[in-house]
Amino acid sequence: MLAADDGVAPNIIAPVRMSSTFGDLLAARVAERESQIVLGLDPDPGALWPEVASGAGSTAAAVVAHCRAVIDAAGPACVAVKPQLACFERLGAAGWEALEAVFAHARERGLLTIADGKRGDIAVSAHAYAQALFEGLRADLATVNPLLGRDAIEPFVAGARAADAGVLLLVRTSNPGAADIEDLELADGGRLWERLARITDELGADGVGEAGLSDVGAVLGATEPHHIPRARELMPHAILLLPGVGAQGGRVEDVAAAFAAARAGGLVTASRSIVGAYRTDGGDPAHSARAEAERLRSTAWALAPA
Amino acid sequence: MLAADDGVAPNIIAPVRMSSTFGDLLAARVAERESQIVLGLDPDPGALWPEVASGAGSTAAAVVAHCRAVIDAAGPACVAVKPQLACFERLGAAGWEALEAVFAHARERGLLTIADGKRGDIAVSAHAYAQALFEGLRADLATVNPLLGRDAIEPFVAGARAADAGVLLLVRTSNPGAADIEDLELADGGRLWERLARITDELGADGVGEAGLSDVGAVLGATEPHHIPRARELMPHAILLLPGVGAQGGRVEDVAAAFAAARAGGLVTASRSIVGAYRTDGGDPAHSARAEAERLRSTAWALAPA
Numbered sequence: 001m002l003a004a005d006d007g008v009a010p011n012i013i014a015p016v017r018m019s020s021t022f023g024d025l026l027a028a029r030v031a032e033r034e035s036q037i038v039l040g041l042d043p044d045p046g047a048l049w050p051e052v053a054s055g056a057g058s059t060a061a062a063v064v065a066h067c068r069a070v071i072d073a074a075g076p077a078c079v080a081v082k083p084q085l086a087c088f089e090r091l092g093a094a095g096w097e098a099l100e101a102v103f104a105h106a107r108e109r110g111l112l113t114i115a116d117g118k119r120g121d122i123a124v125s126a127h128a129y130a131q132a133l134f135e136g137l138r139a140d141l142a143t144v145n146p147l148l149g150r151d152a153i154e155p156f157v158a159g160a161r162a163a164d165a166g167v168l169l170l171v172r173t174s175n176p177g178a179a180d181i182e183d184l185e186l187a188d189g190g191r192l193w194e195r196l197a198r199i200t201d202e203l204g205a206d207g208v209g210e211a212g213l214s215d216v217g218a219v220l221g222a223t224e225p226h227h228i229p230r231a232r233e234l235m236p237h238a239i240l241l242l243p244g245v246g247a248q249g250g251r252v253e254d255v256a257a258a259f260a261a262a263r264a265g266g267l268v269t270a271s272r273s274i275v276g277a278y279r280t281d282g283g284d285p286a287h288s289a290r291a292e293a294e295r296l297r298s299t300a301w302a303l304a305p306a
Numbered sequence: 307m308l309a310a311d312d313g314v315a316p317n318i319i320a321p322v323r324m325s326s327t328f329g330d331l332l333a334a335r336v337a338e339r340e341s342q343i344v345l346g347l348d349p350d351p352g353a354l355w356p357e358v359a360s361g362a363g364s365t366a367a368a369v370v371a372h373c374r375a376v377i378d379a380a381g382p383a384c385v386a387v388k389p390q391l392a393c394f395e396r397l398g399a400a401g402w403e404a405l406e407a408v409f410a411h412a413r414e415r416g417l418l419t420i421a422d423g424k425r426g427d428i429a430v431s432a433h434a435y436a437q438a439l440f441e442g443l444r445a446d447l448a449t450v451n452p453l454l455g456r457d458a459i460e461p462f463v464a465g466a467r468a469a470d471a472g473v474l475l476l477v478r479t480s481n482p483g484a485a486d487i488e489d490l491e492l493a494d495g496g497r498l499w500e501r502l503a504r505i506t507d508e509l510g511a512d513g514v515g516e517a518g519l520s521d522v523g524a525v526l527g528a529t530e531p532h533h534i535p536r537a538r539e540l541m542p543h544a545i546l547l548l549p550g551v552g553a554q555g556g557r558v559e560d561v562a563a564a565f566a567a568a569r570a571g572g573l574v575t576a577s578r579s580i581v582g583a584y585r586t587d588g589g590d591p592a593h594s595a596r597a598e599a600e601r602l603r604s605t606a607w608a609l610a611p612a
Contacts, residue, residue, distance in 0.1 A: 042430070042431065042434075084427075084431050084434070086425070086427060086431045086432075086434035086435040086438060087431070087434050089402075089434070089435070089438035090434050090435075090437040090438040090441070090442055091442075092402060092406065092438075092442050093400070093403040093406065094399070095402075095438075096395075096398060096399040096401075096402045097399040100398065100399065118425070118427050119424070120424055120426075120451055121390075121392060122479065122480065122554075124348070125390050125392045126392075128348075128390070128392035128395070128396050129392040129395070129396075131396040132392060132395035132398075132401075135396070136395070136397075136398050145424070145426055145451050145453055146453075146487065147451055147453040147476060147479075147488065148476070148479050148481060148484060148487070149481065149482075149483025149485065149486030149487050150483045150486050151482055152479075152481055152483050153483075170454070173428065173453075173454050173458075175454055175455065175457055175458055176457055177454055177456045177457035177458050177459075178454060178455055179455065180455030180456050180505065181452065181453055181455050181501070181502070181505075182453065182454075182455070184492055184493075184498065184501065185492065185493035185494070186490055186493060187490075187491035187492060187493050188491070192487075192490065196487070199486065199487075248428075
């Protein structure tokens with residue numbers, strides 16, 4: 001958008017966001033923070049950190065105070081945050097304001113932001129969702145449901161690229177029910193999730209940066225880590241978001257194949273196991289969260305190629 | 307929840323909502339309003355009704371004024387409204403407030419409400435979405451994406467039932483890209499959308515009311531009406547939401563098979579063709595919208611069994 005001689009003073013240009021693909025931006029951030037950990041934020045009004053939330057004047061204010069405290073505690077061991085949109089939407093308009101405040105706080109702390117809304121709709125509505133996610137929330141990544149096919153995914157990819165951001169398509173999710181649909185065997189061979197992986201690779205082919213990572217990635221549950229080598233084969237350039245570590249039973253030690261090509265090729269996301277660590281170890285919420293995030297960070301970092 | 311002798315005065319009980327399933331409620335409303343038409347509300351800030359929106363102080367206020375005017379004009383020929391959540395979310399927190407205002411206005415006008423957000427997530431998040439949709443927005447129906455399987459759909463069904471509402475699972479959508487995934491042939495026979503139809507029927511089996519309609523229905527694009535007889539065979543009790551009439555090329559005349567069992571078994575949804583009718587016929591926006599909604603209403607009503 002900016003020509004070399006357009007008279008704009010260089011100091012108002014954000015150079016990283018304008019000069020490279022999302023994959024390159026992510027690779028740089030992962031290297032800088034020495035972390036591939038994503039802090040999931042699924043605030044449950046009934047399970048907020050007691051000391052932080054008790055003084056707030058409303059449920060939405062309590063959720064913001066809680067999320068800020070969690071980001072301040074565990075964020076230094078992480079590269080990104082992943083707010084779960086459902087948890088904010090259930091608070092109505094005040095919840096959407098809280099969501100915006102949490103995104104802003106994460107950015108201030110140097111963290112990338114992943115809008116976990118799993119949106120998906122026909123093109124005209126997908127375009128509106130892309131505006132909400134990449135212009136409204138200014139998300140760096142957004143999760144997208146690919147069931148409606150290519151023409152429904154493309155507006156998300158276009159919206160992400162226009163904002164130097166990326167998308168993560170649901171390929172094989174972390175829940176037991178994923179077997180019902182995503183694991184169905186197709187008449188012409190392979191499983192449905194493998195077809196979704198191929199579509200991810202195709203749609204991301206134009207978005208591969210110097211770091212070898214595309215701006216179209218995939219969500220791949222860490223609860224079934226035997227899928228990861230096959231997923232990596234089908235999507236050599238995809239950023240793999242790996243949910244399911246901790247509360248859902250996945251282990252960070254089992255996801256090494258995600259990092260085969262590049263450290264930033266796998267992002268390990270954990271939510272309840274970090275935020276609720278104090279319930280298990282009996283410590284201070286912030287201290288326990290930081291310790292668990294740091295444990296995940298160092299474990300994942302040790303697995304990855306140098 | 308209310309025992310016969312609990313001392314609550316009968317006039318504070320909402321009898322329809324407490325005494326029957328969602329399918330019975332819908333059948334009663336369809337009969338009362340003599341309409342199976344759903345008014346889609348996908349407000350584009352660049353294409354609002356000029357006279358209505360010009361005086362508003364903000365984009366969100368303009369969207370509310372526009373949607374209220376559209377509901378007042380076309381609503382009398384309809385049984386429900388279907389706000390597209392994406393179009394509100396792109397306006398941020400103010401957009402969510404606008405969404406709540408539009409839902410409230412539709413209810414005041416005696417219309418049922420369909421939250422078209424196509425949500426879908428693992429169980430804990432699906433539960434949060436169900437709270438947002440059925441408790442927050444008080445939607446009568448919500449569209450749900452079934453890709454993540456049964457355990458991800460069940461919290462929506464449970465949340466809907468607790469609110470005397472229903473869900474509509476995406477089975478075969480109206481966009482061309484639906485062929486990419488939804489039409490894939492499975493190794494054990496049939497297409498993916500047919501499997502989704504079977505799951506819809508199974509999950510809805512416990513929610514069939516006296517009118518023969520279940521509280522778990524399906525979204526089935528009117529752009530490929532040859533699917534409707536097969537869909538009806540696989541889902542004999544499902545309410546079928548039929549998008550794609552008008553701007554997307556579907557014709558109301560082609561969906562008769564949806565009404566085979568009951569008039570309320572098919573809901574024909576139209577958005578741009580109603581709201582933008584004045585662009586084609588050169589008339590007043592409200593008058594043209596009402597005329598097009600009434601044309602759809604009378605055409606669909608004539609197709610249905612008495």
